[in-house]
Amino acid sequence: MESKALENLRVLIVDDQRSFQLMFKGILYSMGATNVAFAPTGEQALAKCFNADYDVLFVDYHLGTGKTGKQLLEDLREKKLLKPSSIFMIVTSENTVPMVMSAVELEPDDYLIKPFSQRVLRNRIAKIQQKKQQLKALYQAMHDDQHDQVIERCQKEISETGRYQQFCKRVLAETLLNQQQFDAAEQVLSQNLQQHRSGWALVLQARICFSKQDYQGCLALCDEALENNRYFAEALDLKARCYMAQSSPEAALKAIQQAVEVAPHSIQRQYLVLDIARALKDTPQQVIASKQLYEITRRSLKQDVMHLQNYIRTVIEAAMDSEDPQQKNRYQQETLIALQRARLDESMIRDIDFDLFEVLCQARLESLSGQQFQAKRTYASVADLLTEQEHSLADAVMLLNQIGEYEEAESLQQKLPESAKSNPLLGAMLQRQTENTTERRRHFAEYNKEGIKLYKSGQYQQAAQQFEQALELAPMNTGAALNYIQSLLQLLSQPQSKVGDAFERCRKTFRVVDHMPLPEHHRIRYQELQSRFEKLRTERRR
Incomplete structure (x- = not known):
């Protein structure tokens, strides 16, 4: 690569260390770069990308308390702020397996570990530029979500036996699979696996087996992929799904815990942990996963107060389940700390009446501590607000069931908004509470x-x-009290x-x-x- 390869290109360095910014700028100037901008945080980098197109982005993984480099890449792709020709490189001193695999899993154009030489950097950029230029039409079709064009461009590159045909075979198989063209995808994968048992082909073939409910075949392919690469988190995810489909949640939990150890920063992976933990009634694991979901999303475009509420609800549920007084108290304290911490994050709670949600959570904690009268009084102080603030209706339902106001709980549950019904974790909590109180409600009735x-x-x-x-079964039930x-x-x-x-x-x-x-x-x-x-x-x- 010639020393002027970065000439006339817009470069953005995203790093919170000023010393590294200046040092790296010197390296890039020696490679021909003259238009170099800086951003110390992911949030500032995102704002700059809204206002200008950058050809090359060098991004540190850790960027203080804000977005990570991985989250920035997710946001840029979500908003279509990266040109098909743009190069996005993670440049960081982080070399732990969870950090590296979490970043690589999102497939940036490259991942560089500090320190690195100018020669290594030059060679890496040259390879990426060459690939982007050769597959320019394919990258454009992928950027525009033109699936038919993606398939056509991949087939053309493969037929011409170009140097990037393995990459194109993978993109082709993934696109066909995502378009549910299973026979065509299987044909591509079968031909490739006859030549080389590559990990990506094994896992894509395993996905096809899973779709056909061939769970044994799926597990065998995943195990083969893991023999070649024990850090293949996607293979572990698929194993966990297979075990769940076979009603073996214990084996599923073991597989998904291995996946989380490898790459914990995946929303889909943490949701799978939650599903498995709920099947096993493993409350501590549910708390960990729900907290991870909140932490993963709180600084990204996928930020949603639902994740915060679900985390707090899960901790309250854990406190209810715990038979150890000390553990119960720890969960209660964790709930109060989470509520207090959330108050400092105005961007997270601005779209809801957080005061109402907090009061209902406090009432649930009061009920849990045996303060049934106080819990009911606390509920009474905000009951009139529920008709206007539907986001907390589900929390009111859970509180009313806790204190035995079954009729009112049932009445409110029928008014739950679509947002509550479409929240899988909340739905599971309500369902579990219904199941747990069925016997008590029957005897009460x-x-x-x-x-x-x-x-x-x-x-x-x-x-x-x-x-x-x-009333012994439902001490705060209004109807029974009046009777x-x-x-x-x-x-x-x-x-x-x-x-x-x-x-x-x-x-x-x-x-x-x-x-x-x-x-x-x-x-x-x-x-x-x-x-x-x-x-x-x-x-x-x-």
């Missing part, structure tokens, strides 16, 4: 139903006992009743509904019962 039956037949003492048992009060008031109206005991029980039960937002039918009953209670109390004082 039986006691309540039997109490109503006994009340109607005039057996007020026995009715009160049934409602009392119902219990009504039975106690009947006992108080009878001379033979134990007035003192019934009166005290009645007074305490009113706390369940006092100053709470009530549906119209409950509100009318409450007022009537409150009036009767006050009248009886007045008579008792005489």
